[in-house]
Amino acid sequence: MTTSSISRRKAGEDAEVIVVGAGPAGSTAATYLARAGLDVLLLEKSTFPREKVCGDGLTPRGVKQLIDLGVDTREEAGWLHNRGLRVVGGGVTLELDWPDLATFPPYGVVRPRQDFDEMLARTAQRAGARLLEQTTVTGAVTDDRTGRVVGVTAKAGPDKTPVTYRAPLVLACDGVSARLALSVGLDKIESRPMGVAVRRYYASPRSKDDYLESHLELWDRSDPANPVLLPGYGWIFGMGDGTVNVGLGILSTSKAFGSTDYRKLLTSWLDGTPEEWGFREHNATGKIGGAALPMGFNRTPHYRDGLLLVGDAGGMVNPFNGEGIGYAMESARIAAECVIQALARAEGPAREKALHGYPVALQQALGSYYRLGNIFSKLIGNPKVMALATKYGLPRQTLMKLVLKLLAGLYDPKDGDAFDKVIVAATRMAPTV
Template sequence: MSTSISRRKAGEDAEVIVVGAGPAGSTAATYLARAGLDVLLLEKSTFPREKVCGDGLTPRGVKQLIDLGIDTREEAGWLHNKGLRVVGGGVTLELDWPDLASFPPYGVVRTRQDFDEMLARTAQRAGARLAEQTTVIGAVTDERTGRIVGVTAKAGPDKTPVTYRAPIILACDGVSARLALSVGMEKIDARPMGVAVRRYYASPRSKDDYLESHLELWDRSDPANPVLLPGYGWIFGMGDGTVNVGLGMLSTSKAYGKTDYRKLMRSWLDGTPEEWGFREHNALGKIGGAGLPMGFNRTPHYRDGLLLVGDAGGMVNPFNGEGIGYAMESARLAAECVIQAMARREGPARERALAGYPLALRQSLGSYYRLGNVFSKLIGNPVVMRTATKYGMPRETLMKLVLKLLAGLYDQKDGDAFDRVITAATRLAPTVK
């Protein structure tokens, strides 16, 4: 617990308010509290809580956990995997995660119900004050300056109206981005969105050394007339007798928004081998769905005291749909800028530090996401996707390069030839703003 003298002014409830205790919010709150700041973390639900997700993290996400001080060993309850199994075009490839200086050589799987609570408790142990059952409705704006100085919320089971004030607010409220919308920060429709649905099944495929990705979804319920479905699928063993199975689709696909995703998933799974167990009688719970805001689809990431972090700022990787690692990455960058800002007097000097957040995001991910946004448009065309799968999948060396690109797993300094190709491509691409 911090023993530093609070910088709170009269009428303020914290030095920083973090809205949402998902991976972005809890990560930011942990770093801020460790730096001695008085942090109020507001969460609409109560822990443990479920969240629709693939539950898998690539090595890029694992690095964020390690940076945060989380024990990611298997002895600490994490199921490790050593790579990605890609299925498509009649080919199955097992691609190990690359051996890099920048990222660990393993991915992990853990349910979001467990994962999110663990991160929230980490923030509490660092000194953040967590208020559960607190649904933030909108921002409080200073009429004189236009600056965002607090939030309105409904707290507790009786939804009591309450207002909290602080000089800096972090919007980590996910795809709904309610806080950003309350001040007119709309999403950018030209940038990709994804939709994902998932369900748990009791299955003998629960323990797997690889995350499995299906580039083609086939409805083989009529063996004489198999039908290629839009989207991509995943099969992630959870190690506890269950499997997380799901599918995703990009907004660049013509089928986006016109598809019954739950029916689509059942059609795909009914065509998988019976022995895998992906049938109704083995299902655990309902099919859940979630939106995936990609490629910085809501900007500016900082304005008038409000920082957009994680899904609220469109941090999902447009190459592969991964969100957790990038939410935590953006949270770390946001926290660094807020810590610097709060060490300065209110006014222009503090604003310059806060303006460093969108700049840091662009330097870290802007060019890479620009490439990803182009990629998502290309693969939204089924002809391009089928052609790429048909001619790319049989070429293992090419697929190793593709894995590095899609998962953002490359060393920017002193890397191999593939790393140098990806680094050069990101340097040439204009950054996303």
């Protein structure tokens, strides 16, 4: 037996680390952990391939995470590239190229989540993680004496057989449901923003597009005499395969949040688009899907007593733009680094110090930016502010280049241009909300 194959598992343990959920956060974390030689158990409630409600688009920030993971993001490998964001609103259409940065690549990508998530899960398997599908985790197992999380309970297989898996560390990558976090009393912070997104695929001649398209004016015209501008945006992302992913996202900071029929709103918005785009019922290739978007670190602490919250489970969605995939992967990489360091230490204070480094590293990477995003989401929750911003901001291309960098988190924190310095300064001044 080689030194690298000696397991650090104790008697009664099923793995050194349990990762719950094989979405982008879970599969990314499992890949990094397994590559470091750790014995990783990756538990997924469904079976691959599986569908997921999402815009299917990644900005350059998300693409960087794929590249860091070793994924081939070339077009020859099946990724549809885009060069920037097309912003539509206030009678203005602007095409803004992704900024040229040292930190992030100059292109975004589009790929269906059904294919994307399975690709990441298989990457984790190839790295050595043990993937168990059809395993629905129902809660955390805690040590009666210390209260520490030492495993999970689950229902496995088609017959939902009760099972228990044990490990010294558990990563909760179980998405917006955050079932693991809730099982140990980690509730969401109601003052932080939430979003809701709905999307549908249509056969459309707009399938191949060099830009991700964002519509900043989202009108609820259910009462024609009193149209309402909602805080959110619509998107049109060409998939490159003859279909388009069309959807919309709404923020909880709006008075209309929770009282709006989002599926009906999507249909009425699309009915107002040109007929030749094809966004009509007879061209739909599937049903309308919806999902909640937990934003701005809306569940903390991100580490406590052997449990790390990663991705949507820890509210990692960007409150500026609703992007979740890249930030889920980014938090997973940070979590994995901390776990790898922790498990190289003996149990006790030294290991705990490394684990407590996870929320600290998250704050350093995203904390001030998300604080600013939470303020932004409250501002645009006011329809008057949104209308003024659209009317006076969109026609100013230089300003919009700054806004694009801010909304997409695409700025160089060190040695950046004047816009980057403005954003860095703004994030430093953002108060805690």
